[in-house]
Amino acid sequence: MARLGVDFGTTNTVVMMHDRGMFSAVLHSSRTRAGTVVQEVFPSAILMHESSGQRWYGIEADRRFGQVGPGPGYVFVPSLKRRLHGYAEGRTDGESDGIAELLTGYLHALAESIRASQNFPASEPLEAVITWPANANGAQRHITRRCFRDAGFDVLDTLNEPTASAIELADCILAGRDAKEAPAPQAVAVFDLGGGTFDASVVWIDGDDFQVLASGGIEDLGGDDFDAMLLDMFLERLDIPVAGLGPLTHHALLRQTRSQKETIAGGVMKSLFLNPADFGLAGVPVSISVDAFNDRLRPRISPAIKTLGRVIKDATASEPRIGGAAGLTIYLVGGSSKLPLVAEMASEAFPKSRVVLTDKPFRSVALGAAICSTERVRYRDVFARHFGLIRLRDHGRAETFDTIFPAGTPIPRKGEPSLEKVAWYHPLHNVGHLRYLECTAVGEAGLPDGNVRAWSDILFPYDPAVPLTASLTQDGIEMTDRFSHDAVCEVYRCDADSVITVELHRPACHDVRTYEIFRD
Ligand SMILES: Nc1ncnc2c1ncn2[C@@H]1O[C@H](COP(=O)(O)OP(=O)(O)OP(=O)(O)O)[C@@H](O)[C@H]1O
Ligand SMILES: [Mg+2]
Structure with missing residues (x-):
């Protein structure tokens, strides 16, 4: 087969x-x-x-x-x-x-x-x-x-x-x-x-x-960026602003710079060329030395x-x-x-x-x-970035990044059980605003750093009178200790395809809701 x-x-x-x-x-x-x-x-x-x-x-x-x-x-x-x-x-x-x-x-x-x-x-x-x-x-x-x-x-x-x-x-x-x-x-x-x-x-x-x-x-x-860089070099020489080009002319020029860039690997070409007339533009043919291109590439x-x-x-x-x-x-x-x-x-x-x-x-x-x-x-495989969520600390006065799966965490192999991480806590709000994200680093202040990408935002009602499926907005969030006597629980799982889910549990209400953590 x-x-x-x-x-x-x-x-x-x-x-x-x-x-x-x-x-x-x-x-x-x-x-x-x-x-x-x-x-x-x-x-x-x-x-x-x-x-x-x-x-x-x-x-x-x-x-x-x-x-x-x-x-x-x-x-x-x-x-x-x-x-x-x-x-x-x-x-x-x-x-x-x-x-x-x-x-x-x-x-x-x-x-x-x-x-x-x-x-x-x-x-x-x-x-x-x-x-x-x-x-x-x-x-x-x-x-x-x-x-x-x-x-x-x-x-x-x-x-x-x-x-x-x-x-x-x-x-x-x-x-x-x-x-x-x-x-x-x-x-x-x-x-x-x-x-x-x-x-x-x-x-x-x-x-x-x-x-x-x-x-x-x-x-x-990647190579797309090098093509754009070489095109910038040509356009500078021709004194043509990139903003003035139509999108299709721009693509055609990028195609030309790409093919010129690809000739360098042969080791024979010492210069790269562009004839503006081939693209309906004014100006005489120009060349750029491979050395000058390499200086920008480095x-x-x-x-x-x-x-x-x-x-x-x-x-x-x-x-x-x-x-x-x-x-x-x-x-x-x-x-x-x-x-x-x-x-x-x-x-x-x-x-x-x-x-x-x-x-x-x-x-x-x-x-x-x-x-x-x-x-x-x-x-x-392993997690390439830290995955976690922003939580409030110091009674809501400060934010901190709570890492759920740090970079380097091994991802399960096919057939192995999902990774699991459980967080228990006593809520200090009526609604939890769970802001998931991933980042390449965690800064000294305990906040996400480097390349940061937002994931899903989930709102979790701690008030037992509000169903887990209720549609909530951030406007209704307030600090309160009214719900802090009952602990709540989040269960994170990551499967072999690195799909992450969270189960939000309210043990006091015997209810639970599962989310895939994505914008989809
Ligand atoms: N001889 C060459 N010299 C320099 N760059 C080259 C050469 N041949 C191809 N490339 C560049 O390689 C890039 C395509 O490489 P490749 O097919 O590995 O990328 P991809 O798998 O499509 O992209 P990615 O892995 O980033 O999603 C293009 O930018 C192309 O211009
Ligand atoms: Mg590739």
Whole structure:
């Protein structure tokens, strides 16, 4: 039976298949005037025609956008996955529904393309292990999984993108060894710089057992930013304000800067070019030296190297063997790791580690997921951020962050019981305002710090006369000790997909209500 590993990336979606012991890339095809084009990446883009409402997805979107060029009446949505960041902020303006609908439409098109692929057995269900950024928050994970299901995929399991890459690398190392010789346990730090996100994880590999020791990332750093930066450099030279460009011209220019940026990896090009006339703009052709581009790139890549350093430090704290004989391999994956500056900066920053540049920057994640679909390996992830809620202290005079699941907490494996944490307390209000959030750090004052993201807000009536299902507003909250004699209780659970729920109990009333902690 065929099983799939799907890497829904910011720029590209890649699907790897396992069928009868073999792994292969699912090929997507598109018919053009010059014949049928077959490729293994399905671009994460949508093209829409405003008046007719017609939509094209993936390869068709990309190809038609190239054909119609910056024409009026079309809306081009590249880097679809980046739109999910806004989703996570819990927008209530209907925008979130729009994103879910776009994503489901896109994944439907992906499913059709897989079914149409020559190498996929037509009658089989789309059983898939799907991946997401280690740094993705709960709401992003939730919506991604739901849209995959709505589009007809049977989601067997989910895992973090860098974990998938570590599994792919380990499999590669194992394949090159004598099967009888068990390799020594070792650590791999995955550095995944893609189109839209940067992810880092340290994975401890012991035979077919993979344990994520620490994880982190930057959710808005990737090749898209480098394209925009290069475009800024060109526009500065041409003295054209970016604000004056129409959206389609802007996309077309970004496409040009992207392809220029991608030539650097070959090591031959010393300059990058733009001819404004190709885009209907005034001015003479301009060039920018690769050295000048690298100078601007360095401070953009530097936070990723720092994040990797922090993740390695956290991992070493829990597994001291990393600093010792076991050593550390740094595995560079993602399309943007092809920029020679990335490997250079990683080798400079971690001189004692072995820096390995993948030979399959686009496939690594999907292949790791496909390997997991065979159930040959066992893996465990950790919380990449602290999850908790704001509580009042000092009789309501101050706020504090109560961490429920700190970063680094191991997430249950498939089939294991959920994590559980219980909080009992005596309420000092008539209604509890439970403001959930996640953050990368907790500051000295005990408040969330670093990258902070709000999750659900839940109102919990402590007054036994008010039903748990009553609709409440924040306006009605008052401090009171009228309800403080009866203790209440919150039970938090996190399942193997890192979906978190809370049960709010009022033992004195014998009632309980369960919430999934998301904006959905
Ligand atoms: N030769 C190259 N040199 C530099 N960058 C490249 C090269 N080839 C591809 N890229 C960049 O890699 C990015 C796409 O990489 P990849 O497919 O790994 O990302 P993704 O998986 O779609 O995104 P993410 O993992 O961030 O969600 C694009 O920004 C692309 O321009
Ligand atoms: Mg990726």
